[in-house]
Amino acid sequence: MWIVRRISSSLIVLLVVSCVLFVMCRMTPTSPAHIVLGADARAEQVAAFDHEHGLDLPVLTQYQRWISAAATSGFGDSYITGLPIGSQIAETLPVTLEIVTVAFVMTTIFSIVFGMAAAFYEGRMLDQFVRVICIVFLSLPGFWLALLLIRMFSLTLEWLPPGGIIPWEDGKLAHLASLLMPALSIALYYMAVLTRLTRSTVIEVLGQDYVRTVEAMGLKRITIWWYILKNALPSFVTMAALIYGYMFGWALIIEQVFNLPGMSRALLTAILQKDYPMVQAVVLVITAIFITANTLSDLLGKLINPAGSAR
Secondary structure (H helix, E strand, O other), X not given: OHHHHHHHHHHHHHHHHHHHHHHHHHOOOOOHHHHHHOOOOXXXXXXXXXXXXXXXOOHHHHHHHHHHHHHHOOOOEOOOOOOEHHHHHHHHHHHHHHHHHHHHHHHHHHHHHHHHHHHHOOOOHHHHHHHHHHHHHHHOOHHHHHHHHHHHHHHHOOOOOOOOOOOHHHOHHHHHHHHHHHHHHHHHHHHHHHHHHHHHHHHHHHOOHHHHHHHHOOOOHHHHHHHHHHHHHHXXXXXXXXXXXXXXXXXXXXXXXXXXXXXXXXXXXXXXXXXXXXXXXXXXXXXXXXXXXXXXXXXXXXXXXXXXXXX
């Protein structure tokens, strides 16, 4: 069955990524014992640390224990903080997921609207305006755009908070307002990418014979738009799924700019502290989200266009 094969291949990819990630973290020049105990740690202290954390076991055994811990007890404990990694991810992941999801929804809605509008008015002023705006957003660095939004909406207009996240319990509107600028900072670049893709795809669909046929049949404009959108959706869905995964990379910078307690910021902190178990766990979680998004996009593409999605 196609769905079973697709899910199985996704699990295999995740397993391969986990192997590569585990080996790469073991190839670092500094041992975890010296990171935690210091460069002047005695040999017996290093040996005791390695034995306590299972670092003196064969690599394959270490990998098996790590995967088992990831599946059952949440990746074990951090070398640096000593706290359970699973609980740290559980605290930070919702923040990043919320920001990325809001950014993704904004990207999807606006790129479809502006992309289709530019395609229907190809070569006219609206099309040229949309194309120029897309080029501008593609050219701007994300961190600079975030700082510009803070300057405009927080310091000058005083409409939005400059950083941090307001808890949901303190007010729904205030919570959404604290998400708006971080999400917009992530969304604008990918909005330009998807808008250009939507425009080019819709222009290609508009040139097909069946579009002229349904127009000659006198169908309503909304019905014609639906046919066009349905045939343009498969490529849009595939790219949108990739973009959802890429947004977690952008969140690494944006969470720093807006001082957000998200998972991407936790990853950067773990990298700077050389907290390799935390790095492994966060990267694996992001990889799992990325693979899941792509698997769901394939399933959705098959529902939209069963003949074209079969593979």
